[in-house]
Amino acid sequence: MPGAMPIMRLRHFAYALAAVPLSLLCAAESGEDVLSAGSFTVTATDATAFTQPAPALSERQHAAFLRGRAGFERPWVVFGISTGDWGVGPTFIANRCGECHAGGGRGKLPRSANEQLTALVVRVSVPGTDPHGGPKPHERYGDQLQNRALQGQNPDLQFAYAPVPAEADIFLDWEEHVVTLSDGTEVRLRSPVLSIEGLAFGDLGKDTMQSLRIAPPVFGTGLLEAVPDETLLALAEQQKALGFNGRPNKVWDAIDQRMVIGRFGWKASQPGLRQQIAAAAINDMGVTSSVFPRQNCPAVQVDCQREIPGNDPELTDAAWDDLDVAALGVGVPARRRWSEAIVQRGASLFETLQCGVCHAPTLRTADYFARLPQLSRQTIHPYTDLLLHDMGEGLADHRPEFAAGGRDWRTPPLWGLGLSRTVNGSAALLHDGRARNATEAILWHGGEAAPSRDAFSRLMQKDREALLAFLDAI
Ligand code: HEC
Ligand code: HEC
Incomplete structure (x- = not known):
């Protein structure tokens, strides 16, 4: 060189x-x-x-990358508004990828216990599994609490639509305890205390399991997807000899319709970036895609189910491809x-x-x-x-x-x-x-x-x- x-x-x-x-x-x-x-x-x-x-x-990939990176930052808006892509909601948590993964980095915590979560999500499920062995969604709230929803008529729009209730308001506070290191240094550790208020469709019920997740950084994920399965299985084997118990997750690949090794998300429940992107679109922003074509509206949420004009699917395959190149x-x-x-x-x-x-x-x-x-x-x-x-x-x-x-x-x-x-x-x-x-x-x-x-x-x-x-x- x-x-x-x-x-x-x-x-x-x-x-x-x-x-x-x-x-x-x-x-x-x-x-x-x-x-x-x-x-x-x-x-x-x-x-x-x-x-x-x-x-x-390459030059072509670079152009797709730039389109995808712009799509990551552009807000999803309601049909008729010209400042973003049509299709946010009916319920959602944030309106663009970059709201949670600012600058491609970690999510930001709310500044106080009075500010709602944005870059964190609360997964919910009930005992049992879905048909593929994944978490069983809550009958009335689905598998993630949506703390924002379309607010109803917007004066900028040509048409009116009825407001949709958000599923809940979610706030975060902390509880601290002190641990002491061998040399006497004290370190304060804190753990989260969630408040889920104003549940619009009744109590969650005592069996409901919750998991609070912050948005992780999203660079380098293409390289991680390109690591072969065999490498991960070999690592798991090597670890056993050292007394560790690393295991790959085995998850449902909704695109290829089969079980595969999971890689992304805090519990490795997403098989790859393409699906991760489409899952984020539907679960976090209420944006449909060819793999997840149905809005995220459990049966009891009738206002949520009302048809809103717009594209179908909201995330086009071309825009999905660009987001994929940006992630890879x-x-x-x-x-x-x-x-x-x-x-x-x-x-x-x-x-x-x-x-x-x-x-x-x-x-x-x-x-x-x-x-x-x-x-x-x-x-x-x-x-x-x-x-x-x-x-x-x-x-x-x-x-x-x-x-x-x-x-x-x-x-x-x-x-x-x-x-x-x-x-x-x-x-x-x-x-x-x-x-x-x-x-x-x-x-x-x-x-x-x-x-x-x-x-x-x-x-x-x-x-x-x-x-x-x-x-x-x-
Ligand atoms: C409401 C906040 C929010 C929005 C909006 C959001 N994400 Fe995420 N993202 C998360 C959270 C939380 C996780 C971790 C989820 C888990 O543990 O299952 C995550 C995980 C990921 C991961 C996996 C990273 C890893 O190392 O495991 C990628 C990639 C990703 N998001 C990309 C995107 C893209 C692309 C978009 C837009 C289409 C997007 N996200 C929109 C919150 C968000
Ligand atoms: C048995 C496997 C294992 C070992 C050994 C281990 N870690 Fe981790 N580490 C993890 C896992 C799993 C997490 C995520 C835990 C969570 O999010 O609740 C983590 C999280 C972290 C994080 C936070 C990263 C982030 O993005 O939030 C840091 C920093 C870290 N580990 C450093 C270390 C250091 C330094 C050591 C050695 C002193 C170490 N870890 C040993 C498995 C391990």
């Missing part, structure tokens, strides 16, 4: 410029690789770090401060503490991935195994999803962690956003990860700082 650069100079470049040519990054003269995601690595470290097109895209083709920020001694010390602690058993540092994508061939044969550093792990009672939602039990969660990727706040101000970690930083997130680990957590709480402060510096750099 031309013009090998010393890593120090490279770092200055990476900080100074939004987009350093990839060839400079490849030229990094360092024993360790700063490329997080092969030719999908990008160098932006500002608010755009999670929404950059991968350098590997987005880049992953390069590692930062990689050559610093403290980061390297953190990397070795990450291994010693067995964090990397679940947060697998290195994966390789398939030899051939048809939907976006550039995703093939990439060596990536996502820090996930995409497997489910028992994380203990403290994190449990007691709401199974396919093969995922009430204490199981999918290991989330850790790449880009240190840029979360820069991207959109939110560094809310764990499935419900309860952890305010990595220390809190680690201290919530239980179940299979309890030994790692305990080893972390026994570290000297200097070593804790090294581990955190590493997490910030990956």
Whole structure:
């Protein structure tokens, strides 16, 4: 590779410029690789770090990527309004992908206990399963509470429609407790207390299970989809030998009409990005698609069922394709401060503490991935195994999803962690956003990860700082 650069100079470049040519990054003269995601690595470290097109895209793909990225940000509106795409609601939670995944990053928590949830959803279900082994929806509320709905006549519109009731108002408060590390340091941990008020169709009932989920970051997901199933199964095997119990979820693929390994969502209940996008459209925004053509209106919700003019389906296949290319083709920020001694010390602690058993540092994508061939044969550093792990009672939602039990969660990727706040101000970690930083997130680990957590709480402060510096750099 031309013009090998010393890593120090490279770092200055990476900080100074939004987009350093990839060839400079490849030229990094360092024993360790700063490329997080092969030719999908990008160098932006500002608010755009999670929404950059991968350098590997062709001109045509790049154009589709830009259309998809614009679609991610454009609001869904009611028929007749010219400022967005027609089809929001009748009930919904947010009106565009970017309202929840701002800047492609984590959801933002409500600023106070008086502000309704937007970037978090509340899944509900009752005991039993649906015909495919998934959660059984609540008869009157479906499988996710919708806290917004079309409000009725809008003076800008040519036609009138009756208002639709939102299913509930949802507020979030916190309960704190203190844990003490071996060296006496006190850390305050908080867990969510949900208030579900104004339920429009009666009580949820005592058997109803709930699960609060925050919007996760959405970059790098194409690479994770391109990791072969066999890799995940092999990881699960290797973990058994170490006393861990990582397992893939097995979920319903509504597009191909068969059971497959799940990869996306906090319990890995979505098989792939195409379905994830269409599921987000219908469940979070009330937008129909060719795979989910029916509005989300349980039988008792008669106002919801009234026909509203508009496109059918609301998300056209062409717009769906563009969103898919945007999800597949987005880049992953390069590692930062990689050559610093403290980061390297953190990397070795990450291994010693067995964090990397679940947060697998290195994966390789398939030899051939048809939907976006550039995703093939990439060596990536996502820090996930995409497997489910028992994380203990403290994190449990007691709401199974396919093969995922009430204490199981999918290991989330850790790449880009240190840029979360820069991207959109939110560094809310764990499935419900309860952890305010990595220390809190680690201290919530239980179940299979309890030994790692305990080893972390026994570290000297200097070593804790090294581990955190590493997490910030990956
Ligand atoms: C109301 C907020 C909200 C909206 C709107 C929303 N999402 Fe999400 N998104 C979430 C939540 C919450 C999850 C996690 C769901 C779960 O655990 O099952 C998620 C998960 C995802 C994931 C999986 C990421 C991973 O690593 O597992 C992707 C990809 C995604 N959303 C893309 C989109 C796209 C594209 C849109 C627009 C079509 C969209 N989302 C709209 C809240 C939202
Ligand atoms: C047994 C597997 C396992 C081990 C070991 C493990 N983790 Fe995790 N980690 C998870 C899972 C699963 C979650 C998600 C839990 C949730 O959301 O409730 C998680 C979440 C996290 C998060 C929050 C990420 C996010 O996007 O919200 C961080 C940070 C993290 N782990 C760091 C570590 C570190 C550091 C170690 C070692 C001290 C470690 N983990 C050990 C499985 C593991």
